[in-house]
Amino acid sequence: MAQSLQSQIAADILQRISAHALPVGARLSERGLAEALRVSRSPIRTALKHLAEQSLIDPHPEGGFVVGKAALKLNPAEIADESPYEEIYLRIAQERLDGLLPKRVSENELMRRYGVTRSALTDLLRRISAEGWMERLPGHGWEFTEAMTSDAAYAQAYRYRILVEPACILEPGFTIDSVGLRQCLKEQEALVGGEIERVSPAQIFDANTRLHETIAACSGNTFILDSLRRINKIRRLMEYRKAVDRKQALRRCEEHLVLIDLLLTSKIDRAAQMMRDHLETASREKQKGLK
Known part of the structure; x- marks a missing residue:
């Protein structure tokens, strides 16, 4: 997993800890976090290990992780790096608003248009999907959701x-x-x-x-x-x-x-x-x- 994606998911976990006022010692469920952040359990597991290495969360004796004291003191923005694909991310947003992208697109079309690898596009689409302005269709296509255009x-x-x-x-x-x-x-x-x-x-x-x-x-x-x-x-x-x-x-x-x-x-x-x-x-x- 790219460092930028790891950092973003780690920041999202910290933000959920804050938003839900989770106390020190509260269990951090891989499945629950994966469902909430709409990603697979693998990147959640990697992000949790990343947070544990920074002593922001603590290992639980029976496995998994719990909220640590340091997690309640840290600003999530301090560990969230800007994506290396930020320019492409903003181009997708702009070109959708300008009507240059259709409502439905395929991953291959997006890869050709923006000159990115499938791995990079996966990171971009995961981020966009989590933000709620694009959804995966049955199969391999994607659809833009409602947006203000006027x-x-x-x-x-x-x-x-x-x-x-x-x-x-x-x-x-x-x-x-x-x-x-x-x-x-x-x-x-x-x-x-x-x-x-x-x-x-x-x-x-x-x-x-x-x-x-x-x-x-x-x-x-x-x-x-x-x-x-x-x-x-x-x-x-x-x-x-x-x-x-x-x-x-x-x-x-x-x-x-x-x-x-x-x-x-x-x-x-x-x-x-x-x-x-x-x-x-x-x-x-x-x-x-x-x-």
Whole structure:
């Protein structure tokens, strides 16, 4: 398995540990992780060994691995390398939005078009499939799933988020996930501390959506979380269409730090207003960039 794929799966495992607030000593099931991350057990096993070598997880006396103390302290982004095929990944996204790729394609067609080996394409398709914008068909073909392809749809998605995300913070069942938020805090601090200048558009998107989905999960309302996840999946490609404005991205990450602090200190009303202001500003800036 390529190092980049190993690192990505290892980071995904750490993110699941954080998102589900798994305690130290919790068993890490190969089968459960393989099903959750939609990969085979072999790369999961390799990634777990990689994490164990870094002392982030611990071996269990009866076999397998458990959550280690260090796993709760590490920012997953610190071990996730940018894929060596990032340029091709972004080309696939762009050419699908531009209508240059049909809804259904074969692996051989993709290999010829992008000049990659089958092994490299497998890594790319596994990543794209895990992100939810492409699915394997019975046989050897692949099909692109729904994606936003118009500025109007993009604007509607942001309007929906402005209506729902601030409101979710005011839900009666809203409960602070301090472990999940502190994990997001580490990612955002790393971005503000300089990582924003070197990470890929996909890494910025993933870190930011992870925070927003963590907050939505705090609402206790599964419909809010499910709808936000669906929107994030189908707007991903539209986000890639425009060049990343690193200064704007930095400011949004700085706003994320303020938002996390308000939530961790239980300033709920202020956090809800901050979320609204944050999304309205982001919506205006990003829609200008799409014109």
